[in-house]
Amino acid sequence: MRTFVLVHGAWHGAGHLCGLARELTCRGHRAIAVDLPGHGTRARFPSGYPDRPGWPDAPSPLAGLTLDDLAGDLLGLLRGLDRPGEERPVVVAHSIGGVVATRAAELAPGLVGELVYLAAFVPTVLGAAGAYLATPEAAAASGASLYLGDPAATGAVRIDPRRTDPGYRRELRETYLTGLDDADALAHALTPDQPLCLLGTDPAATAGRWGSVPRRYLRAARDRALPPGLQDLMISHADATAPATAFRTDTLDAGHALFASHPAAIADLLGG
Template sequence: MPDIFKRHLFKAAAASVAMAGGPASGARRDERAAIVLVHGGWHGAWCYERVLPLLAAGGVAAVARDLPGHGLAARFPASHGRPGQEAAFLAERSPLAGIGLDDYADSVIATIDALRAAGHRRVVLAGHSMGGIVLHAVGERASEKIAALVYIAGNMPGPGVPIGAYFGLPEAASARVNPVLLGAPAATGAFRIDPLATGGAYRAALREAFYNDASDADAAAALHLLSPDMPFAPMATPIALSARRWGAIERHYLLCLRDNAVPPSLARRFIADADAFVPAHRTRVHELDSGHSPFLTAPRAVADLLLGIAASAAREHRE
């Protein structure tokens, strides 16, 4: 290879390392907080596509991975999308029925451990929507590895209360997720939706629940990427939290003011319950004028929040 090409390749590689938050950016790697992003139900790591480059541009290493049964790991009912199989689709047992909350937590802890092994000793863990219960489980099991928890329109139930119980509360009355669920979750082993449905009313309801403030093009693209099943067991699992472990981690909540899936009234109930459980470490609340999916409609705001939290974690570590 000619020397001139080698020089250009070396410069490009050095720039890439600096952008990703590696040693070329001028700080010791063990002082830099990396970010792990956890997606919500029916989504995958793809949902952070607009946020990740902004985090890299801010000099912070960030990773988004598919949870078991989601994204590229999604598995589908045999009846899904097959004409004439609508009734079977409502009743068919999900291939994801055996996935539990520990499976989610194991995959996230493995990602955190990989970042720490690479030198990123401070990890900020952020989770969207259903991903909030994963933050609960990981925070309790691995609190010593986490600098901060960030709930992005997230499920943040109180200790020992399964998240499903919250959606029966008056604060959740305006949530628009239950109307799009199909079949009986306890029987199918999954909370099931139909992203392939051609009926205008049902697709409109899906959009209103998840992407009410997105452009038509963005909403259509996101709906095509959703998978039909989210495992039932994690949502039905009460999480035993402790003030000594989960409660000792710095906690942030991004409250989306136009959220139709986790309405502001429910988000504020989550925050109140968490603060009552750990009054010495209150939730730091950040409000955003967006719907349920700010990673799609307000990626700059999400990235700026995460970059600020990561910078704060790094400063506290140095001090």
């Protein structure tokens, strides 16, 4: 039995990962999905959301969160799981959750047995995750019309998962929830704000600390949020930073929400 700690991506929560948790549990493992601060059952919403005019420009209640706040929250769970003689947990992170996992492993590599990135950010050479979104490899990404307000003013990357406009909902589904039959239900469970710190803060990954943890990357071949070329760029930069623990890489014929579209395949790859 292995212990898997599942870390969600932007606007998501632990509930979005329940399918993957179920598949891992059915294979005899322990799976714990976390709600990062401001998400899922710990959600906090901008004033007026979702009905009052002007809410897209309201300051985010998540604006004060730092990357170390989020990584520290994850590390609190990992310390609680730390037992003498027991195998260290595998941290499985999706999308922007990869930034949190990277920072946590840099701060306390001894608490992490393995890092698994599911179509996730793994910022190294260029610094913050936002720098990778400015590369040519990110040019194929969709979803530009989804973002609301001025992030510099709100302190968040903001979407409206409750918007009923058909074009907006289609772009949300096709970018982040590709090919899912229950895409609308999953979209309604999203929260509107992602703390800006996740794009703007360098997790400062080093070969000696973060790079001492074995790591694996599960690529999404049909990803429209993090195009495959961008995933490959981050993999190559990570391997250049810490070549001794180069990524083990697998590819799934999936969109960005591979945790929901291919939970059994992921569980087979990770836990047998």
